[in-house]
Amino acid sequence: MSPARHRPGGPAVPRRTERPGREAPRRPDDRRRTFPAPAPAPASASASASAGGPGDDGFAASWWGNAWVDALEGSALDPARLARGRAYAGQGHVDAITVTPGRVTAYVHGSRPRPYRAEIRLRTLGEDDWERLLDAAAARPDHIAALLDKDVPHALAAAADLLPAPGDLVPDCSCPDDGLPCKHAAALCYQTAGILDEDPFVLFLMRGRGEQEVLAELTRRNAALAAAEDGAARGGAPATAPRPGDGGSGTAPALASVRARDALTRRVRPPLPPPLTVPPQPGRPPVYPQADGAPDPLALDLLATEAAARAHAILHTGADPVGGLDVWQDAVRLAAAHPGSGLTASTRALYTALARAGGRTPTELARAVAAWRQGGLAGLAALEEEWDPPAGPFDRARPALAAADFPHFRPRRNRLSTPSLQLRLGRDGLWYGYESDAGRDDWWPRGTPDEDPVGALTTLLRR
Structure with missing residues (x-):
């Protein structure tokens, strides 16, 4: 038996050792x-x-x-x-x-x-x-x-x-x-x-x-039992179904052979088959073990999943869906794809590496991840850009909020604020909700973006 894989704090998970001569019947994704x-x-x-x-x-x-x-x-x-x-x-x-x-x-x-x-x-x-x-x-x-x-x-x-x-x-x-x-x-x-x-x-x-x-192994064992019963019914020695790779069975067919002269003769090869159809979804990465000296399993899973998703999108559309992002935007997107990032030792290390790649702190990355989950690239822009919106929706926002019994918002560029609540108008025309402790300028994205400032504020207060 090969040694068991052991994760700190968890039970040992033994690796399966295939017997000599037996071919592993499982599919690549069969164990996940x-x-x-x-x-x-x-x-x-x-x-x-x-x-x-x-x-x-x-x-x-x-x-x-x-x-x-x-x-x-x-x-x-x-x-x-x-x-x-x-x-x-x-x-x-x-x-x-x-x-x-x-x-x-x-x-x-x-x-x-x-x-x-x-x-x-x-x-x-x-x-x-x-x-x-x-x-x-x-x-x-x-x-x-x-x-x-x-x-x-x-x-x-x-x-x-x-x-x-x-x-x-x-x-x-x-x-x-x-x-x-x-x-x-x-x-x-x-x-x-x-x-x-x-x-x-x-x-x-x-x-x-x-x-x-499991089904492949049951099929093999069922065939062995049927062969044994057939041999017993014929009055001969009980037959056994040879396993794949067994060389000692007298009933196994001889291996096919070809003359060396025929193998080396020049011949016209048939055309290549047409390309395979693109699968509807990208494949899932395998399960990576956690062991001393091995790469971090979370980082490997992140890289493999990212590569599969981007390759699948390129095969479907011919374009890279994230090719236009800069380093910081891509770091935020990668961190946002892992909901548990920053909560465990391994994911804190991932946060630290991604923040360093973007030239920011882990806290800035966590705030940017919240904005990305709130509204994607447009939500990140609403977090980081302060701009002067044209007259129209912004001017109508305060009367609408006052009519809904929220009269205390004060304007500043594209933002309407109270001591603890804030609405930001994004360049996409949506209002993004933010929260901060009263008296602190520490705004965090909250709620769901909405074309109506009252609707964005309502989802923010509903939490």
């Missing part, structure tokens, strides 16, 4: 799956979930989904945090969920503007556990049929402890709460139960192997 952000539950269902006790969450319908929830609730130290986690899950605070062997991660929105990175870790199965599990599945055709029908038989799950028990799930979060779990990790756990309901193969991925890898 990302599911879109779950939609918020209806108001009545969300209220019911937040009011219920442990086990009464309504997020899981299958027995294995409820077993996943029970594993976390069985080791939780604070029922109040679980209740807040259920409420967060029902209100749609959980972003897209990514599942890799031994890890489930997502960004979860809390009370602060920047979301937190929450994760649930669990042990992956060893080779002996997988052998036991796959043998049990291949021995029962009804087990394979149940898996293909998105069902998990109880006997199969018990064959190798496929489902977690209380204490097996290790929650973690970038928020300052040291509860086990905090409300953000609890929200992720509840939403993950719904994913397991829809696709139980995610359980196999959590334990170390992807769906295509």
Whole structure:
């Protein structure tokens, strides 16, 4: 066995060592799956979930989904945090969920503007556990049929402890709460139960192997069993299905050969095939390990994702979508693409590097990222440019605000301000909301841009 990968604070995730002569059947993306952000539950269902006790969450319908929830609730130290986690899950605070062997991660929105990175870790199965599990599945055709029908038989799950028990799930979060779990990790756990309901193969991925890898191995074992049964029925020695790469099977066909003279003869080669069609979406990068002396996994993921997205856009349009940005604008865009940047040690290092590249401080970068998320390049311009707008929308803004019972705004160039609130008119004609502590000139972008200053102010005050 090759050594296990170990991340500080998390369980060891063993690398799978292929047996000699066996070709790895998995696809490049088979061990990383990302599911879109779950939609918020209806108001009545969300209220019911937040009011219920442990086990009464309504997020899981299958027995294995409820077993996943029970594993976390069985080791939780604070029922109040679980209740807040259920409420967060029902209100749609959980972003897209990514599942890799031994890890489930997502960004979860809390009370602060920047979301937190929450994760649930669990042990992956060893080779002996997988052998036991796959043998049990291949021995029962009804087990394979149940898996293909998105069902998990109880006997199969018990064959190798496929489902977690209380204490097996290790929650973690970038928020300052040291509860086990905090409300953000609890929200992720509840939403993950719904994913397991829809696709139980995610359980196999959590334990170390992807769906295509499992199905390919079950197909091979099923063929071996069928060959053995056929040999026994004919009265001969039990036949075995050779594995890819096995050289000792007497039934394996001889390798095809060609004369050297024929191989070296000049011949007209056929034309090249037409180019492949451009995929609808850029590919996902692989999972990068974290190890001493290795490059930072976050930086590698950032570079790979960025390269894939830009290459995909160039293939589709023939133009680089970010080619016109300067160094500072591109640094802000890259930082804004990672919602958890600046919250952990690795992401703080990323913020520091990007700020240094743009000749700014990390605080200036954080403020610029908030402006970018508020309005993109136009939002960044509203943060950094102070200009004199022409007469028209700006002159009509103060009477409109006064009519809506906001009479205390004072103009200065393209800005209308009170001691703690500010509206900035961008060159795109939209009003951008800002907030500051009273008496301090420390303005931060807030709310949603709007053509109407009253609308922009309303979204700002609604927070």
